Amino acid sequence: MPRYLIYAQEQFGTPASKTAHSVIRYSRQQVAAVLDRRHAGRTVQDILGFGGDIPIVDSVAAGAARGADAFLVGIAVAGGGLPSDVRETVRVAIEHGLDIWNGLHGFVSDDPELGSLARERGVVVHDVRRPPDGLLVGAGRVRALEQTIVLAVGTDANIGKMTVMLQLRDALATRGVRGRFAPTGQTGIFIEGWGVCVDAVVADFIAGAAEQVTIEASRGADIVLVEGQGSILHPGYSGVSLGLLHGSLPHALIACHQQSRKTFRHNPWLEIPPLTDVIALHESIATPLRPTRTLGVSLNTADLSDREARVAIERTTEETGLPTTDPVRFDPAPLVDAVIAYDRERRSELARRPAEVS
Amino acid sequence: MPRYLIYAQEQFGTPASKTAHSVIRYSRQQVAAVLDRRHAGRTVQDILGFGGDIPIVDSVAAGAARGADAFLVGIAVAGGGLPSDVRETVRVAIEHGLDIWNGLHGFVSDDPELGSLARERGVVVHDVRRPPDGLLVGAGRVRALEQTIVLAVGTDANIGKMTVMLQLRDALATRGVRGRFAPTGQTGIFIEGWGVCVDAVVADFIAGAAEQVTIEASRGADIVLVEGQGSILHPGYSGVSLGLLHGSLPHALIACHQQSRKTFRHNPWLEIPPLTDVIALHESIATPLRPTRTLGVSLNTADLSDREARVAIERTTEETGLPTTDPVRFDPAPLVDAVIAYDRERRSELARRPAEVS
Numbered sequence: 001m002p003r004y005l006i007y008a009q010e011q012f013g014t015p016a017s018k019t020a021h022s023v024i025r026y027s028r029q030q031v032a033a034v035l036d037r038r039h040a041g042r043t044v045q046d047i048l049g050f051g052g053d054i055p056i057v058d059s060v061a062a063g064a065a066r067g068a069d070a071f072l073v074g075i076a077v078a079g080g081g082l083p084s085d086v087r088e089t090v091r092v093a094i095e096h097g098l099d100i101w102n103g104l105h106g107f108v109s110d111d112p113e114l115g116s117l118a119r120e121r122g123v124v125v126h127d128v129r130r131p132p133d134g135l136l137v138g139a140g141r142v143r144a145l146e147q148t149i150v151l152a153v154g155t156d157a158n159i160g161k162m163t164v165m166l167q168l169r170d171a172l173a174t175r176g177v178r179g180r181f182a183p184t185g186q187t188g189i190f191i192e193g194w195g196v197c198v199d200a201v202v203a204d205f206i207a208g209a210a211e212q213v214t215i216e217a218s219r220g221a222d223i224v225l226v227e228g229q230g231s232i233l234h235p236g237y238s239g240v241s242l243g244l245l246h247g248s249l250p251h252a253l254i255a256c257h258q259q260s261r262k263t264f265r266h267n268p269w270l271e272i273p274p275l276t277d278v279i280a281l282h283e284s285i286a287t288p289l290r291p292t293r294t295l296g297v298s299l300n301t302a303d304l305s306d307r308e309a310r311v312a313i314e315r316t317t318e319e320t321g322l323p324t325t326d327p328v329r330f331d332p333a334p335l336v337d338a339v340i341a342y343d344r345e346r347r348s349e350l351a352r353r354p355a356e357v358s
Numbered sequence: 359m360p361r362y363l364i365y366a367q368e369q370f371g372t373p374a375s376k377t378a379h380s381v382i383r384y385s386r387q388q389v390a391a392v393l394d395r396r397h398a399g400r401t402v403q404d405i406l407g408f409g410g411d412i413p414i415v416d417s418v419a420a421g422a423a424r425g426a427d428a429f430l431v432g433i434a435v436a437g438g439g440l441p442s443d444v445r446e447t448v449r450v451a452i453e454h455g456l457d458i459w460n461g462l463h464g465f466v467s468d469d470p471e472l473g474s475l476a477r478e479r480g481v482v483v484h485d486v487r488r489p490p491d492g493l494l495v496g497a498g499r500v501r502a503l504e505q506t507i508v509l510a511v512g513t514d515a516n517i518g519k520m521t522v523m524l525q526l527r528d529a530l531a532t533r534g535v536r537g538r539f540a541p542t543g544q545t546g547i548f549i550e551g552w553g554v555c556v557d558a559v560v561a562d563f564i565a566g567a568a569e570q571v572t573i574e575a576s577r578g579a580d581i582v583l584v585e586g587q588g589s590i591l592h593p594g595y596s597g598v599s600l601g602l603l604h605g606s607l608p609h610a611l612i613a614c615h616q617q618s619r620k621t622f623r624h625n626p627w628l629e630i631p632p633l634t635d636v637i638a639l640h641e642s643i644a645t646p647l648r649p650t651r652t653l654g655v656s657l658n659t660a661d662l663s664d665r666e667a668r669v670a671i672e673r674t675t676e677e678t679g680l681p682t683t684d685p686v687r688f689d690p691a692p693l694v695d696a697v698i699a700y701d702r703e704r705r706s707e708l709a710r711r712p713a714e715v716s
Binding site: 232236242 | 498560591597601625639646
């Protein structure tokens with residue numbers, strides 16, 4: 001696994017470095033240092049309130065001295081290319097022999113100077129939004145797996161689908177259950193060190209990419225936790241979400257929701273339907289391929305007070321009849337319990353009816 | 359509009375040249391000649407039973423002499439590249455000054471020799487599976503259109519979605535209604551001379567590509583007939599189908615079905631659900647973005663006798679309560695009538711409630 005120097009120049013602690021924050025939260029042991037000259041000399045804990053004593057440095061050299069062997073572009077950028085400051089710092093990182101992990105739409109390996117410099121220095125460039133070669137058209141390949149597959153779905157994009165699966169990953173580990181996270185987006189890929197950005201593949205291969213990630217994640221696992229993307233009702237991303245659902249063929253779903261959000265991300269014209277309707281719709285469109293069941297609700301309560309958050313969770317439990325929690329703010333146990341109980345139930349059913357494995 | 363010499367070497371009249379047959383059926387006036395040495399000297403009518411006196415020739419020169427100004431690769435090829443025979447004939451076509459229309463996964467303009475030869479001769483290469491630049495993420499842009507939008511959907515891929523919309527295009531024209539076909543796949547693009555292959559774009563842009571095609575087709579039309587792709591339950595292509603549905607935001611649907619087909623294309627493990635379930639599912643997943651209604655059923659009866667076909671149509675009408683026909687084998691009138699009636703009804707409702715245009 002890589003040891004990252006995370007580039008967040010002039011942006012650490014702001015929404016533009018959300019990727020950096022997630023990698024630190026869910027993959028702390030892989031982060032050697034953060035690069036932001038504004039906060040150099042302080043720790044990640046000082047800025048984010050978590051992350052412990054990971055140092056913030058002001059140069060690639062200082063990051064390498066802290067043990068980094070990889071350079072992660074941990075900021076978001078509007079548009080396609082590599083901003084000149086990113087580009088220049090990547091060049092320095094390559095010269096220091098650091099592998100490059102880049103999730104921007106502009107690819108480091110396509111840059112004539114950086115690409116050839118990386119080859120010259122023997123540095124590996126991971127442009128994680130570049131689709132892998134040899135993807136297949138989806139054809140139900142995950143049916144061959146015995147593992148329990150759980151997918152996070154949501155009433156909108158950017159609502160906590162990656163987060164709940166990473167919380168489940170960590171909580172299952174503490175319970176001694178072999179759960180493995182299947183990364184389908186750039187931040188998840190940085191955290192796990194592998195995966196496929198399913199929204200970056202050619203449209204014909206969305207489900208095939210989801211199959212590939214699910215099958216890969218099943219190795220050494222009993223439960224596969226597939227990172228969701230978008231929403232099957234999002235005007236821009238619904239195709240990705242449905243291809244992911246039909247490629248990963250989950251036995252069970254975790255529904256992600258935010259009560260205060262009334263309209264879809266970047267689409268203020270479109271109201272988010274009631275959570276129960278969205279859950280029913282997911283089950284209807286998944287079931288013809290493989291019957292699926294929603295196990296619980298992951299509520300994003302980041303914009304609520306503690307009291308409001310508890311009320312929201314209680315109301316959602318009543319409305320849906322499902323275990324509900326905000327797995328970051330409160331204990332993820334209700335969802336962890338539901339996943340473990342479902343997995344046991346499924347395995348005991350399979351043991352009773354071995355001929356009908358599905 | 360181009361005047362095609364259609365390349366179907368050694369394959370004309372076989373399933374491998376299905377693209378050629380469709381272009382001839384729906385765009386006959388644009389076909390100058392067909393290239394297949396096996397049938398040179400005969401007419402298209404001799405081989406297909408339609409197409410009239412379009413000549414079949416044995417060389418690019420003979421096709422150019424018949425008035426072709428464009429060369430269309432009218433065969434399907436397994437895998438990625440350009441087969442050597444295709445490549446060599448494309449080279450000759452460029453030397454004759456013919457524009458190139460290519461729907462294969464291998465792009466002519468990416469071939470170093472052919473690409474530079476084309477530039478040298480001033481020949482335009484249309485690699486129609488190459489996504490256009492500047493695609494946007496879908497965001498409900500077609501809501502600004504006043505036209506009635508109709509989308510063909512299906513219980514499976516390759517079931518007649520393009521065909522029914524082209525039959526409707528032609529039938530609406532004879533009724534004096536301004537309907538325009540919105541091409542979303544390579545054969546439709548060859549027929550209309552423009553369009554976007556929505557299954558070839560990066561996954562994030564499926565709905566955006568569908569919006570672009572729908573908006574473009576609305577110019578000068580009262581009814582937009584959007585070519586469907588795949589099926590929202592197809593294990594490989596459902597993402598494309600849903601992105602197309604949520605990008606084109608149809609007011610109304612035509613459902614395409616084949617009674618004899620029991621399992622999904624290339625997925626014998628998966629049964630096709632009952633037509634009425636598939637219709638209901640489409641309406642459920644479309645309606646949160648824009649209410650939609652299924653106007654009729656286009657039945658593919660190619661594998662049935664005349665008597666069986668009539669029974670199938672009658673049974674489908676009973677099951678669904680919807681106008682049903684096989685628009686190629688029989689009169690498309692039931693569907694044409696349904697579309698025209700829906701369009702009139704919608705316009706009179708809009709006239710009554712101008713503030714609620716949607």
